[in-house]
Amino acid sequence: MRFLVVNFLMMVLLSSTAFAFDHTHKEWTSVLKEYQTKKGLLKYKKLKADTDKSKESKDAKKTKIHVFNSYIDSVQAVSFKEYSSFSKNEKMAFLINSYNALTVKLILDNYPVKSIKKIGGWFTKPWSVEFFSLLDGKIKSLDPIEHEWIRPKFEDYRIHAAVNCASFSCPPLRNEAFVASRLDKQLDGQMVAWLKDQNRNQISLKSNTWTISKIFDWYEGDFKKWGGGVVNVISKYMKKPLDPEASKKIKIKYLNYNWDLNEAK
Numbered sequence: 001m002r003f004l005v006v007n008f009l010m011m012v013l014l015s016s017t018a019f020a021f022d023h024t025h026k027e028w029t030s031v032l033k034e035y036q037t038k039k040g041l042l043k044y045k046k047l048k049a050d051t052d053k054s055k056e057s058k059d060a061k062k063t064k065i066h067v068f069n070s071y072i073d074s075v076q077a078v079s080f081k082e083y084s085s086f087s088k089n090e091k092m093a094f095l096i097n098s099y100n101a102l103t104v105k106l107i108l109d110n111y112p113v114k115s116i117k118k119i120g121g122w123f124t125k126p127w128s129v130e131f132f133s134l135l136d137g138k139i140k141s142l143d144p145i146e147h148e149w150i151r152p153k154f155e156d157y158r159i160h161a162a163v164n165c166a167s168f169s170c171p172p173l174r175n176e177a178f179v180a181s182r183l184d185k186q187l188d189g190q191m192v193a194w195l196k197d198q199n200r201n202q203i204s205l206k207s208n209t210w211t212i213s214k215i216f217d218w219y220e221g222d223f224k225k226w227g228g229g230v231v232n233v234i235s236k237y238m239k240k241p242l243d244p245e246a247s248k249k250i251k252i253k254y255l256n257y258n259w260d261l262n263e264a265k
Helices: 001-017 026-035 044-055 067-076 080-084 088-110 140-154 182-197 220-227 230-236 244-248
Strands: 209-212 251-254
Touching: 001 026, 026 088, 026 140, 026 244, 044 067, 044 088, 067 080, 080 209, 088 140, 088 182, 209 230
Parallel strands: 209 251
Antiparallel strands: none
């Protein structure tokens, strides 16, 4: 009898371990490595074809679910109770990766489409479209992930370099998943890459006028509350940060935002 009880407990333990969420997010990394170009653009057409193909097989038993679909299923399978047990960095990585992957899913669900802003209706923005169920249905659209679960709870301006809106002017998707063990380094890396990109930010030490992403305008409050202001945040990522007097002389202009799909042609 004791043997049967012990055996049962071991099976329960192994079962719970087997279905624990993979915090390496290796499936999402796999998708990015295969379907993203060196310039950070996505091969939506190929990804759409490959994911659709995995759904259409006549013999379901022989069909191997596509890695992208598998990852989407895995994040949606996480319960709120399980999420609550995650560490702070695990929660943040989970939400950022989920947002980015689900944004790609939104594009694929509506592909072909020229811009994410073409998705939705007269009274529904794409970020308000309900097309998934996260954390036991507490989140069903993209907007709450960013504006209710990430920004106010983590208070980190680097979030704006990490989440991707599937558009040319958005900071490019990182070519790997965010993971808890390296999250700070990855977020700093995103900021550096974003600020160095002349298509998204034009910052010169030779000029007192910086022409930067519209994101700094839209979320100016975040950069002020959590980083001391836009100029101060940008200065932190320079090889030689500006002194207080030099910072006061900086004038800011904003680039027009290109909402075209970040698609590899």
